Each structure stands twice: as C-alpha cells, then as structure tokens.
Amino acid sequence: xxxxxxxxxxxxxxxxxDEPVESVRIPVLDGSLGVLPRHAPMVAALxxxxxxxxxxxxxxxxxxxxGFADVRDNVxxxxxxxxxxxxxxxxxxxxxxxxRARERLAQRGKGMTGEQAIDAxxxxxxLRRALxxxxxxxxxxRERVRT
Amino acid sequence: xxxxxxTKLRRFQxxxxxxxxxxxxxxxLLGRMAAVMGDRLSERPLFQPGRGKQTAVLVxxxxxxxxxxxxxxxxxxxxxxxxxxxxxxxxxxxxxKKGYQYLQKRGLEVERLFVEPPLEKLDYRGAKFVARALRxxxxxxxxxxxxxxxxAFESMTRYVPKQVVLLPVGGDAAKTDKKQAGDVILxxxxxxxxxxxxxxxLETRIYNALLEALTSEYASRRMSMKNATDAATDMQGMxxxxxxxxxxxxxxxxxxxxxxxxEALR
Numbered sequence: 455x456x457x458x459x460x461x462x463x464x465x466x467x468x469x470x471x472d473e474p475v476e477s478v479r480i481p482v483l484d485g486s487l488g489v490l491p492r493h494a495p496m497v498a499a500l501x502x503x504x505x506x507x508x509x510x511x512x513x514x515x516x517x518x519x520x521g522f523a524d525v526r527d528n529v530x531x532x533x534x535x536x537x538x539x540x541x542x543x544x545x546x547x548x549x550x551x552x553x554r555a556r557e558r559l560a561q562r563g564k565g566m567t568g569e570q571a572i573d574a575x576x577x578x579x580x581l582r583r584a585l586x587x588x589x590x591x592x593x594x595x596r597e598r599v600r601t
Numbered sequence: 602x603x604x605x606x607x608t609k610l611r612r613f614q615x616x617x618x619x620x621x622x623x624x625x626x627x628x629x630l631l632g633r634m635a636a637v638m639g640d641r642l643s644e645r646p647l648f649q650p651g652r653g654k655q656t657a658v659l660v661x662x663x664x665x666x667x668x669x670x671x672x673x674x675x676x677x678x679x680x681x682x683x684x685x686x687x688x689x690x691x692x693x694x695x696x697x698k699k700g701y702q703y704l705q706k707r708g709l710e711v712e713r714l715f716v717e718p719p720l721e722k723l724d725y726r727g728a729k730f731v732a733r734a735l736r737x738x739x740x741x742x743x744x745x746x747x748x749x750x751x752x753a754f755e756s757m758t759r760y761v762p763k764q765v766v767l768l769p770v771g772g773d774a775a776k777t778d779k780k781q782a783g784d785v786i787l788x789x790x791x792x793x794x795x796x797x798x799x800x801x802x803l804e805t806r807i808y809n810a811l812l813e814a815l816t817s818e819y820a821s822r823r824m825s826m827k828n829a830t831d832a833a834t835d836m837q838g839m840x841x842x843x844x845x846x847x848x849x850x851x852x853x854x855x856x857x858x859x860x861x862x863x864e865a866l867r
Contacts, residue, residue, distance in 0.1 A: 466725040498788035
C-alpha cells in the first residue's frame with residue numbers, strides 16, 4: 455500500500471475530522487477530484503458537494519459547503535464553512551426543505567421582479583443543499599447497514 | 602450576577618478558541634495566494650484604497666449597561682481618532698445599542714445599526730452578514746477605507762479598545778513572501794481562489810473581532826459585578842457595626858435611667 459494521507463476538515467466551530475485516510479475525492483468547482491497519498495502540493499476551491507474518503511477500507515461521505523482544500527506534506531486540509539457527517543443529518547428536515555424549495559420554484563412565473571428573481575435563486579440553492587444532504591444521508595445509512 | 606457573567610465569558614472564550622484554526626488556515630491560504638499574484642495584486646479592488654473620501658467605521662459596543670467602563674473606554678479611543686482625523690467624514694456601522702445612542706447624541710452619521718443576530722447569540726453567519734455589508738459598502742466607492750473599532754481581549758483583567766483597518770486588505774495578509782509561493786497546483790486558478798478567499802478572510806476577521814469584543818464585555822461586566830458585590834459586602838459590615846453600637850448605646854442609656862430611678866426612690 456502507498457501509505458496514508460491525513461485528512462483534516464476544519465470549520466469555524468470545530469475540527470470535524472483529523473485522521474489518516476487512503477484516498478479522498480473532493481468536490482471542486484467543475485466536477486470532482488481524487489487525491490491519493492503523496493499528492494503534489496495543491497490548493498483547490500471547493501464547490502458545495504460530497505466529499506468521499508476511504509478510511510481503513512471503508513468508504514465514507516461528508517457534506518461540505520464551499521471552501522478550500524490545501525494539500526501539502528501529505529496532509530490535506532479542507533477548510534469549509536459547514537460540514538456534516540451523514541450521522542448528523544436530519545432526514546426529515548432535509549426532505550421538508552426539499553419540498554419547500556420545489557414548491558417555491560413551481561410558483562416561479564414570467565415577469566418576475568428583481569426580488570422575486572432573487573427568491574428563485576435562493577430556492578434553487580436551497581434545493582441543491584437539501585438534495586445534497588439527502589444523498590449524504592443515504593450513503594450514511596447504507597454504511598450503517600453494512601457494518 | 603458575577604457568576605452569570607463568568608459562565609457567559611467562558612462560553613465566548615471557548616468559541617473564540619474553536620474558531621482559531623479556521624481563521625489561521627484562511628489567513629495562511631490568502632497569504633500564499635497573494636504571494637502567487639505578486640505585483641498583479643494591486644489591480645484587485647479590495648487590495649487598494651477606495652476612491653471615496655469618507656471612512657466607514659464599524660464600532661462594536663455592548664447592548665446593555667452594567668459593564669463598567671467597557672463602553673466609555675471605547676468612546677474615548679474613538680474620540681481620539683476623530684480628533685486626530687478631522688478631515689475624514691466617518692460613516693458609522695454599529696453593533697450594540699450603547700454605541701448607537703452615543704453616536705446619535707454626538708450627532709455623527711450612523712448608516713446602519715446591526716441588531717440581528719443580537720451580539721450574545723452571535724454565530725459565524727452573523728459575522729458573515731456584517732462582513733458582506735462592509736465589503737459591499739467599500740466596493741460602492743463611497744469610502745477610502747473600512748476601519749473596525751473593537752475591544753481586544755488580552756486576559757481576564759485586561760481588555761483594550763483598539764482599531765484595525767479591515768479594508769483595503771493589507772498588512773500581514775498581503776505581505777508577499779516569495780518563498781511561500783513555491784510550486785503549487787492551483788485549482789482552478791489563482792484569481793478565482795483569491796476572489797473566494799478574500800470574503801472568507803474578512804468574515805473570519807469580523808467574527809474574531811466580535812467574539813473578542815463580547816468576551817471583553819463579559820470580562821468587564823464580571824469585574825464590575827464583583828466590585829459591586831464587594832462594595833455591598835463592605836457596606837453591610839459597616840452598617841451592622843453601626844447598628845450594633847447604637848443598640849448598645851440605647852441599652853446602656855436605659856439601664857442608667859433605671860438605676861438612677863431606683864437610687865432616687867430609696
């Protein structure tokens with residue numbers, strides 16, 4: 455094996471994760487990007503999305519909002535504003551948020567004023583977040599079934 | 602009340618400590634990106650003085666009183682700055698009702714009073730909100746710079762009002778350290794990274810300033826509550842002594858009367 459890479463996830467309120475992993479896949483602005491141990495130094499901007507990592511042969515998933523990944527000296531620092539492990543996600547709340555956003559988007563009509571357009575954008579972003587959370591949650595529950 | 606202030610103080614202190622790794626990481630990244638940008642950095646609007654004539658000033662004060670000289674110390678520093686820069690027409694952004702009342706009384710221009718979230722319930726999103734308001738104000742071109750007046754927390758008994766320049770980004774952050782730049786893969790590119798980093802950097806600075814101000818406020822409140830309790834205890838002791846002495850005096854006087862009366866009857 456090629457050894458491990460330390461994955462450290464840092465948010466303004468706490469350090470969510472700090473452990474050795476075998477591989478990481480991060481959501482960047484235009485897709486996703488895999489990082490293995492002994493990667494060359496890199497700084498990447500993250501888009502909101504799923505961060506997959508493999509630890510002791512088990513694939514795990516985190517939801518991360520926008521942020522940055524800084525890889526150097528075999529340590530990957532993920533600096534993000536919000537990050538939720540699948541165990542922290544409230545499925546009901548996420549589903550409710552999804553429904554709410556969809557409803558708001560359905561009302562979107564022609565001839566929107568500026569404010570309504572902003573509301574629609576907000577609803578879209580909320581929908582994206584809700585779907586992402588649900589996806590993480592599903593991964594998480596699968597993981598739990600397996601173990 | 603001293604206990605209440607102490608508990609809250611601890612809570613804010615813990616939060617300030619928890620936010621440190623994030624802030625350090627962001628500042629470090631910003632420094633490195635600035636180094637990669639090199640001379641092109643001065644082309645970015647947030648890195649050079651604004652075109653405006655006025656200065657935007659964020660003042661952080663407390664919502665309530667009973668916190669000793671916390672607010673008046675802040676006002677003193679503010680007055681010193683105002684006196685030293687009579688040419689600048691400051692426009693104020695305020696956190697805390699006490700500061701707002703003061704500025705109103707002084708007849709200074711207050712553009713905005715932040716009330717939501719209340720300082721005590723401050724979280725990162727609140728700081729984000731304030732940072733965005735200040736960044737937008739700066740980009741509107743009305744101001745030459747944005748300053749923040751807050752009380753820095755040094756220890757439980759030392760908290761000093763001070764001011765920092767928030768915008769344009771300069772000083773430590775933009776200090777270009779050539780060897781830091783190094784050979785780094787950038788994804789997608791330095792401009793995009795920098796553009797995303799600067800707002801985060803401002804947020805962490807605001808968050809930190811607000812948390813420090815809050816911690817200082819409670820440290821100050823704790824001190825003044827302790828002083829009040831001590832003074833009341835002293836006073837209580839003194840009054841008790843006075844009362845007992847008076848009582849004894851009365852008893853002695855009455856006894857003398859009785860004894861005198863008995864003597865007279867004999």
